[in-house]
Amino acid sequence: MRVFEFFSLEQKLPIPISVMAAQVLEQGHVDIVRYYPVPVPNKAIKAMLYVRVIGANGVYSSNGGSVPLRVAHILYDEALPGPDARLAVAKELLHICDGALAASNTRETVDRLIDELLVPDELLAEMARLQIPTTVDKAGLMKAAACLFPKECRDTLKPLYDRQEITDDYLADLTDLPVNIVRLIMSDLWDSIYDALQDIDESLASFDQPE
Amino acid sequence: MSDALTRVLFEHEERTLINIKFLKGDGNVSKKEFRDTVAGLLQGIETGLIEGRDSFGDENLKRFDVRDIAAKL
Numbered sequence: 428m429r430v431f432e433f434f435s436l437e438q439k440l441p442i443p444i445s446v447m448a449a450q451v452l453e454q455g456h457v458d459i460v461r462y463y464p465v466p467v468p469n470k471a472i473k474a475m476l477y478v479r480v481i482g483a484n485g486v487y488s489s490n491g492g493s494v495p496l497r498v499a500h501i502l503y504d505e506a507l508p509g510p511d512a513r514l515a516v517a518k519e520l521l522h523i524c525d526g527a528l529a530a531s532n533t534r535e536t537v538d539r540l541i542d543e544l545l546v547p548d549e550l551l552a553e554m555a556r557l558q559i560p561t562t563v564d565k566a567g568l569m570k571a572a573a574c575l576f577p578k579e580c581r582d583t584l585k586p587l588y589d590r591q592e593i594t595d596d597y598l599a600d601l602t603d604l605p606v607n608i609v610r611l612i613m614s615d616l617w618d619s620i621y622d623a624l625q626d627i628d629e630s631l632a633s634f635d636q637p638e
Numbered sequence: 639m640s641d642a643l644t645r646v647l648f649e650h651e652e653r654t655l656i657n658i659k660f661l662k663g664d665g666n667v668s669k670k671e672f673r674d675t676v677a678g679l680l681q682g683i684e685t686g687l688i689e690g691r692d693s694f695g696d697e698n699l700k701r702f703d704v705r706d707i708a709a710k711l
Binding site: 540 | 679680683697
């Protein structure tokens with residue numbers, strides 16, 4: 428079962444990053460995940476995923492054998508508040524499952540990803556077309572939010588929220604997510620955003636199916 | 639001529655890049671500053687100057703079933 432699909436049915440909150448990491452590892456894309464809370468100069472990034480193979484060219488392998496070791500490094504700004512750090516790390520964890528179409532692993536895709544990330548959001552709409560790895564990167568935060576506040580949980584709590592029996596702050600505590608993200612997820616707009624995320628997830632998965 | 643980021647990502651024969659992604663920060667940085675910052679962080683990881691850990695550290699989070707919450711309210 429894909430990670431996005433798995434968490435849609437979850438009924439317990441909050442979702443620990445360790446639970447998400449276990450699901451990601453189960454997909455078999457990497458062997459190890461390492462976490463790096465660090466000071467980030469100039470606030471250039473909030474988080475970053477860096478996945479690489481050691482020993483891919485047969486030079487050596489640090490796991491002591493001839494099998495290349497696939498390591499995912501997730502680095503995040505140690506200055507981020509806890510809920511923001513969780514969301515940022517969840518986004519990067521989910522990218523571990525990116526298929527070939529969405530991955531940035533050539534000089535050209537990495538250069539273009541950085542160029543497109545540095546374009547202000549208000550100008551993005553005017554750009555003709557983002558490459559698929561950038562589109563997937565930008566949708567990643569919403570996908571992470573959808574996993575950390577699963578649809579099943581949200582739908583169970585929505586009637587209480589609509590009757591104002593629970594507040595944004597209460598849900599931010601319960602989910603351990605930023606309050607602006609909780610507000611978006613509890614809005615009526617979220618249903619269509621969620622459907623779009625699901626479509627993207629299914630489409631990308633279908634590209635990675637062996638023929 | 640390749641910059642520091644290109645060198646750390648693509649010019650090391652013992653490593654092959656599978657994927658790299660970013661969540662941009664709030665800083666207003668130029669492309670060169672962004673690339674140099676990322677390159678510095680990656681070099682820190684590869685040389686061991688930046689120490690990582692095996693978990694995010696939230697294994698013991700207390701969790702609540704939303705069906706119980708809904709039933710109580």
